[in-house]
Amino acid sequence: MNAFNDLQRVMNTAADLGAAASVLGWDQETYMPDGAVQGRADQMGTLSTIIHETMTGARATEIAERVRVEMGSYPEREQRISRVFLRDHDLSRKLPAEHVEDMARTAAMAQDAWKRARAASDFTIFQPLLQHIVDLKRRESELLGPSEHPYDVHLDQFEPGLTVAGLTPVFDELRRGTVELIKAIEPRQHAVSDDVLYRTYPASHQQDVATSIISKLGFDLSIGRVDLSAHPFCTNFGNRDVRLTTRIRPNDLRSCLFGLIHEAGHGMYEQGIADDLNRTSAGGGASMGIHESQSLFWENVVARSEEFWSWALPILRERFPEQLADQTARSFYCAINTMRPSLNRVESDELTYNLHIILRFEIERDLIAGKLSVSDIPEVWNEKMRSSLGVVPPNDAEGCLQDVHWSFGGIGYFPSYTLGKLYAAMEWNAMQEAISGVREQIANGRFDEILSWLRTNIHSYGRTELPDEIIRRVTGRPLTAKDFLDYVGAKARDVYGI
């Protein structure tokens, strides 16, 4: 009877309580009555306290020490699971309870202040709380360090193993290639119209057709479901209960359709995690970046391809015959692939999106390093927007106040979005070598082999490998911007005729 059996019980308890907290979170965003907010906050607070105690208390610490001594003799699967637990355990132990509480309390206030600041377009309303968050995050660099760059520990929380030193050359290459493409497209902006996306599409039809499409992609509705919420998300309680949400805008076809395909990409990842990782620390996605690589693979690589629309346009047209009467797969494909610098990260396209991320990465890195003051953010933001995207926000609401992330302390999170794009392009190249005729399969509405490949090569592993290990195993290479630049460059040439 080794310590792994005891560890299993600790992990099961923590996973079950985590799942319960996630059900409460899902309920809060979908069906909970407005008047129930305070009670729900109490319930969530109690659950997170007990989860923390389960993962880091005396019993867990005693088991962790025994596992650390013994694990060399475990079968490989148990070693890998133990490694993930120890990583979570050690990370949690390094952050004192007072620090975690201060962060939680500050985040609650900061989210409120951020909303008010954005509504008033007044950064100074948010500034003192953001300052406190940055101070806490700088303290975390000490608590979790030492590391080569103080921002590394924050990258590591979302993308285990990622460092400033590793990311900088990749982002440099990405920026150069992106800026070149934007310049090349600019004179051809008139060549593509996306009017079709903004016609009137009745809400219930939008949800029906989007749900039908994700089901055909492979999202399993017998172990998952779709509901409405203000902000779309994917959450799960083990691999057999995966919930997606969507929102519907009657005058914007993208929000529900592409939003739901995106969330279904996350959802299929969770549905594909191996059963034996359920209720262990190694259940769940490997990292935010790998998770985004799955959502973006389906949303962009698959569902923004011309092949996909040669199959899907007739399906969409059954529901919206008049709105789509003038469309061909080609015209629709062009409409959903316009590329144009804009102020808003969320609404930007595959190409220009990454410049929004690099800007945020640089600001976060410099804030944590103490090289940038919180008070200087608005000015630096606008200057970076001008120099990288060539557009300048008319106010802070449309500039440095546009994202919620900093208000909940999510510093280190943004790079994941771009990593997801880079990983997805690398995965796509590997898949094209592995599956002959994969583009034809998409054109024929056949996604089983694609999903099966993702399952076998990525999903089933859960957290048993680090992101870098996954990408090297799947593609034979470390993280690079090259595949993405080739992919998006080919698309830009195709769509804009450059």
Place this chain on the structure above:
Amino acid sequence: MNAFNDLQRVMNTAADLGAAASVLGWDQETYMPDGAVQGRADQMGTLSTIIHETMTGARATEIAERVRVEMGSYPEREQRISRVFLRDHDLSRKLPAEHVEDMARTAAMAQDAWKRARAASDFTIFQPLLQHIVDLKRRESELLGPSEHPYDVHLDQFEPGLTVAGLTPVFDELRRGTVELIKAIEPRQHAVSDDVLYRTYPASHQQDVATSIISKLGFDLSIGRVDLSAHPFCTNFGNRDVRLTTRIRPNDLRSCLFGLIHEAGHGMYEQGIADDLNRTSAGGGASMGIHESQSLFWENVVARSEEFWSWALPILRERFPEQLADQTARSFYCAINTMRPSLNRVESDELTYNLHIILRFEIERDLIAGKLSVSDIPEVWNEKMRSSLGVVPPNDAEGCLQDVHWSFGGIGYFPSYTLGKLYAAMEWNAMQEAISGVREQIANGRFDEILSWLRTNIHSYGRTELPDEIIRRVTGRPLTAKDFLDYVGAKARDVYGI
């Protein structure tokens, strides 16, 4: 700093975890995908283990002992809350973990066996598991006793303070009065038609109008909501988040409308519990019987009165003009108050219902006392049906296999239903003395004074008083069948002209 502060923290934790478990239970019955059953069972198991540990572990026991010593000096409110906690704590401590686990495991298997037995109408499929449940319950009589009658400890779990000795004369009186009324009605059965209830009523209209009516009764939808489920129920997570469910049968107007009014009666009780009892052991209803008195008060006393339908029929008719064209408040009132012996408890009427309960009470009492063998249940059931209701089930599916309760170990539960009816009639007499013109208020669709009276006299107390204390305070008298027999007799005379 007395022990009550420590107790508050224990109660808060247990209440928050209990609320979380209830959210998971609600989700399971409403939206959870079918494939998620096993994971949900794991999560529920983990939560109940931690709740048990929170309520009965070393820390809780140490605090309980300090509270027991100190509580004489507490303010009355804190004394009452402490009393409820100690009651729960002591009860849980008396049942060894192995016993609780055996019961849970047996119940899970028994529910499955019961379903198969009912489908095959074969009691022998259920018999061995029911035997094990009865054995466990007889063991509980020893663990929780001593008591005057071994069944008392089971009554007490649903209706604190209730005993066989106290209940028997009340049930005897109730049976006599009921049998007399049934005999008197029998020759007049032809006088009332309830055809109107079984016309076609489209589902979405049914839900809309039922929801609108419960909102007018006083169920607060800003701290509550309505969803669909296979079996209607009310659940809550504190007093600010109360969930009702309903089911809709297009060819039966009763299921959704009266079902939802019934659940809203439970829901208004929970919404009316005093804020300071939230997150303590004294939050929640005083007993199953008092809870049923609230649901049945609204469903039967209010919503099956002629006054109510003089107000509500026009509202119902807006949605169902053709179906209700031939109805008057009088004819509709008669249709929803037919009284006729039948085989099925759930579908029976206000009058004959109680004979179904008395039959179950007698069987449970004798099983626990060892005076009746499990194998004899079908024969005894049929004999009691014949002698009390004058009808005999053609098979066990429609006889002793019709209820789910025994399969989950709910022995002692059934009497609550009839207690609810008796309490409701007693409350109604007290209310008529307290609120002048209360019948006219109902006829005018004014329910605020009624709800306010229930709030002040019953709801706000939560579990701080025992059921008997509540009923004596509110009515000045102990439990009796007299008020109910007067009430239902008056209705029978009115409807059937006897």
